[in-house]
Amino acid sequence: xxxxxxxxxxxxxxxxxxxxxxxxxxxxxxxxxxxxxxxxxxxxxxxxxxxxxxxxxxxxxxxxxxxxxxxxxxxxxxxxxxxxxxxxxxxxxxxxxxxxxxxxxxxxxxxxxxxxxxxxxxxxxxxxxxxxxxxxxxxxxxxxxxxxxxxxxxxxxxxxxxxxxxxxxxxxxxxxxxxxxxxxxxxxxxxxxxxxxxxxxxxxxxxxxxxxxxxxxxxxxxxxxxxxxxx
Numbered sequence: 001x002x003x004x005x006x007x008x009x010x011x012x013x014x015x016x017x018x019x020x021x022x023x024x025x026x027x028x029x030x031x032x033x034x035x036x037x038x039x040x041x042x043x044x045x046x047x048x049x050x051x052x053x054x055x056x057x058x059x060x061x062x063x064x065x066x067x068x069x070x071x072x073x074x075x076x077x078x079x080x081x082x083x084x085x086x087x088x089x090x091x092x093x094x095x096x097x098x099x100x101x102x103x104x105x106x107x108x109x110x111x112x113x114x115x116x117x118x119x120x121x122x123x124x125x126x127x128x129x130x131x132x133x134x135x136x137x138x139x140x141x142x143x144x145x146x147x148x149x150x151x152x153x154x155x156x157x158x159x160x161x162x163x164x165x166x167x168x169x170x171x172x173x174x175x176x177x178x179x180x181x182x183x184x185x186x187x188x189x190x191x192x193x194x195x196x197x198x199x200x201x202x203x204x205x206x207x208x209x210x211x212x213x214x215x216x217x218x219x220x221x222x223x224x225x226x227x228x229x230x231x
Contacts, residue, residue, distance in 0.1 A: 083126035092119060094186045097132035097200040101207075109212045111179070111204075113194055115143055116219030120179070120196060122204060130204065135184050135195030143192050148172035148214045155205060162191065168201035172214055179204070179214065 086098050107125025114120075115136050122130035137143040150170045157169035157180065167181040181202070182188075182195025194216075196204065 081126055082123060082128070085121075085128040086131055088131060091117075092131060092133040094133050095184045095197055097130065097197050099130045099200065099203055101129045103127040103129070109208050111208070111212065111214040113143075113214065113216040114219060115145070115216065120194060122207070124207065129207070130200065132196050132200045133184060135182055135188055135190045135193075137192035138189045141190075141192045143190070143194060143216065144173065144177060145216050145218055148177075148216070150208055150210055150212050150214065153205065153208070153210065166193070167198060168205040170205065170208060170214075 084103055086100055088098055092098070101124075105125040105127060110123045112121045112123070113134065118134050118136060120132050120134045121128055150172065151174075152169070152171035154169045154171075155167065157166045157178075158164065159166050159176070161176060166178060169178045169180040171178045177192050177194075179194045179196060179201070181198035181200075182190065182193075184195055184197050188195075
């Protein structure tokens with residue numbers, strides 16, 4: 001839900017995209033990495049091994065081997081590396097967004113939110129497919145920092161606290177912090193949620209799944225092509 005902010009703040013001098021526990025600037029093309037999906041930074045190299053040649057042996061009495069427990073390999077978290085970002089000249093204005101799925105190969109979706117730049121970016125299999133200016137919370141209702149899985153999707157949600165519509169809602173916390181459609185204009189704020197333009201929210205709702213990660217930071221950056229494994 002959007003509310004009038006007590007003070008007006010400008011968007012940052014450039015557009016920053018969050019990366020893992022950082023953010024990337026598309027002006028300087030900074031990029032993020034997050035542990036989710038394929039590790040494109042580590043390619044496993046190897047060739048075919050020559051087959052073993054079996055030699056004839058004398059017949060032996062059959063012996064039942066003792067059962068051997070097969071070790072189960074521990075799951076490995078792989079860094080998620082950003083492959084490309086949208087070409088956007090200058091900062092994104094309030095109410096403006098960009099969306100292009102032409103490079104959005106099938107793969108994990110990661111959403112990054114940079115509160116300092118007030119920008120949300122959507123990455124699918126390492127390619128940025130969407131970016132928009134956001135509203136955020138201030139004062140006693142700040143937007144929290146951290147990594148949050150999407151736990152609920154509701155296209156027609158209405159806040160039970162404020163009796164206000166929250167279309168295309170993606171819940172991040174148990175106390176109601178969400179990403180949702182909002183009137184994104186300069187001078188407005190939320191009660192802790194991340195507000196995005198309604199049309200952007202609708203598109204975002206369609207491409208994300210429950211469990212997809214949302215990383216919220218406040219201006220930390222990672223160089224282009226870098227990777228991060230926060231596990």
